[in-house]
Every structure is written in C-alpha cells, then in structure tokens.
Amino acid sequence: MSPDESCGICGRTILAGERTRTYMSPKNGPRLVCELCRARAERLGWVDPAAPGANVGKRHPQPGEAPHTRLERAVSRFNAGEAARTVAGLMRSLGEPWVSVGAAAGSPSEVRITVAWELSWYQWGIDLGDELRPAFQIDKGNEVEQLDRSARQWNASAIEGGQLVLGAPAGGRERNGEAVG
Ligand SMILES: [Zn+2]
Known part of the structure; x- marks a missing residue:
C-alpha cells in the first residue's frame, strides 16, 4: 500500500x-x-x-506570533483580494464603514472581518491556515444589531480602495498616504 x-x-x-x-x-x-x-x-x-x-501537530500560533500579527496577516490578505474591491465599491455609495477584525469563534486559524454601514454589513473570513484561499464571504445583513458583540468591536478602519487598516479611526478619520495638494 x-x-x-x-x-x-x-x-x-x-x-x-x-x-x-x-x-x-x-x-x-x-x-x-x-x-x-x-x-x-x-x-x-x-x-x-x-x-x-519542528512543532509537529500543533495548530496553535507560534509562541512568538502575537494575536495582533495574526490580524495584520489577515488584513493584508483581505486587502490583496477581491473583497477589498467589493468594499471599495460599497464605500462609493455608502461612505466610510465601521470595521472589525477579530478571531472567529471556534476556529483558531480563521480571522473574521466585519465591514458595516448603518444599513448593511458584510462579513468575510480569512483562513490563515490556507494561504491560497481567498477571503470568503461568511454572511451579510442589513442591521448592525444583528451582529454579535465581538463583531462590533470596531478596531480597524477602511481607506481609499477598500483597504483595511488596523486601529480604530482616530478622531477625524485620518487618511494616511493621501497626497494633499
Ligand atoms: Zn510540487
């Protein structure tokens, strides 16, 4: 055999x-x-x-890999893919969204990204264990109240092109990298 x-x-x-x-x-x-x-x-x-x-069989993140790094990896995967273009298109009509990036319950290698406006929200998953898998849509809905509390921790924001950046928008929603003049 x-x-x-x-x-x-x-x-x-x-x-x-x-x-x-x-x-x-x-x-x-x-x-x-x-x-x-x-x-x-x-x-x-x-x-x-x-x-x-080698840590064979361990699914947990490496000891040196802070949760924040996992979220950063998820965000850069999101930004590189089709989902970011979807967000960019939605932003043109709906304006700037609230963004939440966090671990998905019960799935250690998955990060859940929630992008919400007043009357609609979208949720994508990023599978950190499978680099070839693009961001996949988990769910969408109309009212932010439908989201569980952890998905409403707005710890990120979206800038031009639907690109997500970690960190809550500071006060006046700064737009880094946009040339003024
Ligand atoms: Zn080969």
Missing part, C-alpha cells in the same frame, strides 16, 4: 527517484512535497518534521 505519490502543493506526480520530503499540513496531515515546492510549503505553515525544533 503506497499513498498517492503526488506533490501535496503542486499536485504533480512524483517521478521515480525524485527527492521529496514529507511535510505536516495543518489540515491534511503528512503530505509529500517535491523539491521545487518546499519553500512554498514552508510559507503555508507546513512543517517539516525533520527540521530542528
């Missing part, structure tokens, strides 16, 4: 004699990874059990 001999990253069939490594995928357990995909596997948080100090 041999497992499926293909690279867990690129899906390519492993050729006879090709060097591979087995990485622990946080979601799928041990997977073969071809030589070309090792850097990518490591960026995705896959762990090489042969590497010194």
Whole structure:
C-alpha cells in the first residue's frame, strides 16, 4: 500500500527517484512535497518534521506570533483580494464603514472581518491556515444589531480602495498616504 505519490502543493506526480520530503499540513496531515515546492510549503505553515525544533501537530500560533500579527496577516490578505474591491465599491455609495477584525469563534486559524454601514454589513473570513484561499464571504445583513458583540468591536478602519487598516479611526478619520495638494 503506497499513498498517492503526488506533490501535496503542486499536485504533480512524483517521478521515480525524485527527492521529496514529507511535510505536516495543518489540515491534511503528512503530505509529500517535491523539491521545487518546499519553500512554498514552508510559507503555508507546513512543517517539516525533520527540521530542528519542528512543532509537529500543533495548530496553535507560534509562541512568538502575537494575536495582533495574526490580524495584520489577515488584513493584508483581505486587502490583496477581491473583497477589498467589493468594499471599495460599497464605500462609493455608502461612505466610510465601521470595521472589525477579530478571531472567529471556534476556529483558531480563521480571522473574521466585519465591514458595516448603518444599513448593511458584510462579513468575510480569512483562513490563515490556507494561504491560497481567498477571503470568503461568511454572511451579510442589513442591521448592525444583528451582529454579535465581538463583531462590533470596531478596531480597524477602511481607506481609499477598500483597504483595511488596523486601529480604530482616530478622531477625524485620518487618511494616511493621501497626497494633499
Ligand atoms: Zn510540487
């Protein structure tokens, strides 16, 4: 019985004699990874059990990774994708939203982003355990009161282009980076 001999990253069939490594995928357990995909596997948080100090099987964030860093990663993923363009489009008609970025209940690798206006709100999830997965819409609704309290902790704001920035808008909603003149 041999497992499926293909690279867990690129899906390519492993050729006879090709060097591979087995990485622990946080979601799928041990997977073969071809030589070309090792850097990518490591960026995705896959762990090489042969590497010194590897924490195999631990899904928790690394000790050095503060919650704030997780939120920053989630925000930059959001900003790079289609969801930010959706927010930009909504901002053109609805103005500046309230924004909340926080951990999703019961899912340690997921960050929940809530963008709300007076009469509508949208919620996206960012899966930090799967770098290739774009921000996915979780829910939307019409009244902010529908949101649970943790989703109404407005700890971020949105600027031009639907780009989210962590940190509550200070007083007069500063627009950093916008040239004046
Ligand atoms: Zn590969």
